[in-house]
Amino acid sequence: MEVPILKQGAVLIATFQAALSDADLNHLRMGLVQQVVKFRSRAVIVDVTAMDVMDSFASRTLREIAHMIRLRGAETVIVGIQPEVAFAMVQLGLTLEGVATALDLEEGLAYLNEKFKTTN
Amino acid sequence: MSAGEIRVAINSDQDIVSARQKGRGMANELGFSSGDATLIATAISELARNIVSYARKGEITLKVVNGLNRQGIAVIASDDGPGIADIRQALRDGFSTSGSLGLGLPGVRRLMDEFDISSQPGRGTVVSVKKWRQ
Numbered sequence: 083m084e085v086p087i088l089k090q091g092a093v094l095i096a097t098f099q100a101a102l103s104d105a106d107l108n109h110l111r112m113g114l115v116q117q118v119v120k121f122r123s124r125a126v127i128v129d130v131t132a133m134d135v136m137d138s139f140a141s142r143t144l145r146e147i148a149h150m151i152r153l154r155g156a157e158t159v160i161v162g163i164q165p166e167v168a169f170a171m172v173q174l175g176l177t178l179e180g181v182a183t184a185l186d187l188e189e190g191l192a193y194l195n196e197k198f199k200t201t202n
Numbered sequence: 203m204s205a206g207e208i209r210v211a212i213n214s215d216q217d218i219v220s221a222r223q224k225g226r227g228m229a230n231e232l233g234f235s236s237g238d239a240t241l242i243a244t245a246i247s248e249l250a251r252n253i254v255s256y257a258r259k260g261e262i263t264l265k266v267v268n269g270l271n272r273q274g275i276a277v278i279a280s281d282d283g284p285g286i287a288d289i290r291q292a293l294r295d296g297f298s299t300s301g302s303l304g305l306g307l308p309g310v311r312r313l314m315d316e317f318d319i320s321s322q323p324g325r326g327t328v329v330s331v332k333k334w335r336q
Contacts, residue, residue, distance in 0.1 A: 101219045101223060102219070103215045103216045103219050104215035104218070105215055105216075134222070134226065134240070134243060135222055135240065135243045135244045135247050136244070137244055137247040138248060138251070138306065138309070139251060164240075166236055166240040167240060169237060169240070169241070170240050170241050170244040171244075173241065173244075173309070173312045173313050174244060174248070174309035174310075174312065175308070175312070
């Protein structure tokens with residue numbers, strides 16, 4: 083299953099579907115970093131609203147994506163972690179330390195706008 | 203196969219997704235809250251992942267279980283893989299031999315109500331967990 087990546091100005095928006103396999107996640111990781119390079123993007127928003135489960139592999143992949151993109155000089159924001167998914171993540175002991183998160187796409191964009199404003 | 207039992211063969215990462223979706227489906231049918239259904243689906247995802255990472259293939263069985271005044275789901279993850287030499291160590295947070303996060307088993311134990319494991323080096327591993335409907 084391909085994850086659609088939209089380009090909105092300097093921001094790339096990747097929207098996760100419900101049932102992503104490990105292969106899909108790995109594919110997305112490479113695809114996102116390549117597109118950040120190609121479009122000289124300043125930020126990536128990963129929207130996980132539809133994700134049914136965030137297990138250890140999915141959260142590790144998200145952390146890796148964020149770190150790779152940071153090395154490229156851009157920002158990553160994870161948006162839309164559902165309350166139930168957040169609860170399961172905490173029980174499992176998973177954290178997204180060092181990765182910015184926001185309530186939803188709108189909040190994620192607002193966070194980035196604020197950030198770009200202060201760095202300009 | 204009896205009613206209220208689903209078996210899912212685990213051979214690839216795609217099977218991890220299908221096992222957890224079937225588990226969530228069963229939890230929904232039994233009237234689990236969506237929060238508990240997510241906990242069950244997450245536990246199944248981790249157990250199926252252990253099978254793929256350590257044993258490469260195995261099976262997840264989902265069963266409806268009846269307690270005294272309650273109903274629940276049992277998830278049994280079994281494989282004929284290398285087994286676990288030191289179960290106590292494997293149940294400690296932070297332990298991993300495959301370069302993964304090493305949160306698998308202790309994390310799964312926290313997600314579910316009951317947790318059992320039996321394993322013999324060279325013979326395989328069976329992890330069986332239960333969640334009761336609130």
